Amino acid sequence: MPLIFDGIEKAFPGVRALGGVSFEVREGSVHALMGENGAGKSTLLKILSGAYHPDSGKLILDGQELTIRNTQDALAAGIAVIYQELQLVPQLTVAENLFLGHLPSKFGWTDRKTLHSETKRILALVGEDIRPETQVGRLPIAQRQMIEIAKALSRDAKVIALDEPTSSLSSREVERLFAVIQRLREEGRIVLYVSHRMDEIFRICDAATVLRDGQHVQTWSTINEVTPDGLVRAMVGREVDTLNAYRSRPIGETTLTVRDLIGPGIREKIGFELKKGEIVGLFGLVGAGRTEVLNLIAGTTKAKGGQIDLDGNSYSALNPQKALKIGIGLCPEDRKKEGIVPIANITDNVNLGVRKSFVIKGRAERANAEARVQQFRVRTPSVDQKIGNLSGGNQQKAIIGRVIGHNLKVLLLDEPTRGIDIGAKSEVHEIVRNLAEQGVAVLLVSSEMPELLGICDRILVMEGGRISGELPRSKATQERLLELALPKKSS
């Protein structure tokens, strides 16, 4: 019997998250749930899991209307939602996590024997063989995910929803996950699969539903009825120029010269130049020192040596305030941790750190924030909105708006499009291109090769704390980039 969403509505103060969403999910199928960030997928999952209450609408499973007042009700009804941020307690053991809330006991004492034998049995359901006494915090993400799925199976969940399950898995781990999902389908369970990755969707999903702005756009009951482009169109609501949208532009003279820069995380002195209007990529594996280079240039970490020349002036040590003053702006890697002040509104976030006077100039700050919101098409009801309530892409645009305020000459972007959806991504790219056209030099750190190949004029590659190579746009390919980024055998 299918799972039916019937007219689900949910509003938050000031925001309508879901406006009457109805669709049907067949049993024994893997159903993709797609949409940009903020489309309402998370809200829908949370309603399914009992974390939120719909304002109106019905959930029907096995022909019965479900009354889900809390998460316990959802579990009892056979629904398990597995979130991106896994819901396991890292300090406890695998066994304790699996039986959290209903530890087997004898006369009040924990029954270890039953606990461990049951744990082994449950883990076998997903083909895992982990010692029950292992602390969950010591396991890789992939295994933790398997434990969550095992947990759902141990409660005989009929509906299992997975929220971006592959976002932190290696390709081998993804294969194992898919094998398990395949089994779930064969057992006649319902799998709701939330992902942005087209290849995955077309590999394992039987059907797909797209949400946009809290509305149901379309459901394809077999995935063959639609193409990847069709899905993207449905999600974005318009045609998106794909990542390969390079535009050539005039490139000026050198504006930033980095000489002999050395500091924490850097093994060999770093030196390179940026020209006006140039977009330069900085590629490398995680830990290669890319973020460190940006932080050293912006002065957020102290350099041990080296020199930075900007338009003829030399600086040996910068701090964030001084860097901003002379025209070097940094947008940090981890938006939530290092970029935004979530409980403050957009006006405060856009003006943070770039205020020059002692007294707040309320009207000017508001005007500045409104100008950035318009310029970058930040989607928000007003600049008084808490920035934490915006989607990732809109937060990113606002943060770029912060640093471009004053005579920006060099923009340092650290993974600006990580975790944001396709539409917002192309908007961020457009912003970067526009800034470059106005003469700003951009240094762009990204782990996504298509992104770098798409918009950069030149790409620097780092490996193990040093610059291992430089490729002009004409010579850059994914193979060349990887070749330079992979560690060399010790010589």
Place this chain on the structure above:
Amino acid sequence: MSTPEKSPVIESPFRKVWDRAGILVVLVALLVGSAVLVPNFLSTNNLIYSLGLSVTTTGIVACGMLFALAAGDFDLSVGSVAAFAGMVAAVLLSKGFGPVPAVLLSLVAGLFIGAANGFIIAVCGINALITTLATMQIVRGLAYILNDGNSIGVGNMSFAALGTGTPLGVPMPLWTLLFCLVVFGLLLHRTVYGRNSLAIGGNKEAAHLAGVPTKKVQITIFALLSMLAALAGVVSTAQQQLGDPKGMTGLELRVISACVLGGVSLTGGIGSISHVIVGVLIMGTVQNVMDLKSVPTFYQYLISGAILLAAVLLDKLKQRGTSR
């Protein structure tokens, strides 16, 4: 994938009032209730001398604690600093110093203690609980050492006027409190310094990377807070005409309670001077009413504690409504 930002939904008027005012509603109800039910509550004498004077110490220090809380920290040493500064002023006066240098030197002593707190917290990275717990004891010790553990009387009348004078019919300590509320209110709401304090409490790492001089701001927050504690100590010494090394115990908890009661967030990022005013007034009114009704002291503790709990529970309820 956080809460999406979609077409707006109309909010109910009650919701709006509650969101905006919240605890203010409680204060108004409390004041109206007291005015109706408690005889003498509305008399000028009670309002100015009993209620007004009882809140000055807490109120003055709360102006500074507001900044510490806004920035995600707090300071347990304020009670000791107040006692110490009062002793410094009393001892200096007894040694023949004039009232102006005596007061200034006490304030500077407070400023230094606070700057030391701030330095240890911001630069050395020790957490505020441990740091100020330690300085709380150190400074209390210093207060005792100043006069061998004895209190010391103050004879200087122009100094005493700081506590007992009544320009325009209002006692000096109330003027001082009013002055602090205005100055620190403006500092928080109208200056970059104030915004930066809130940003540090909201996300310190982001504020630092965005170019806010976080360490400088943190150090000055603690310095100003301790200076206010010293000021409160001096005012109280002038009022009682006595420097007392045992005085002001528990002040830190009263101040933090008042701020939280008014709506300042303990986790940082949220706070306004109106929170302080409301919180201090609620605490003062409850205390005042209990005194007027001669509630026995033992029961007063129960009631004060219950009110604090009720206030934070109400706030939690409110947050559940607004965010997500």
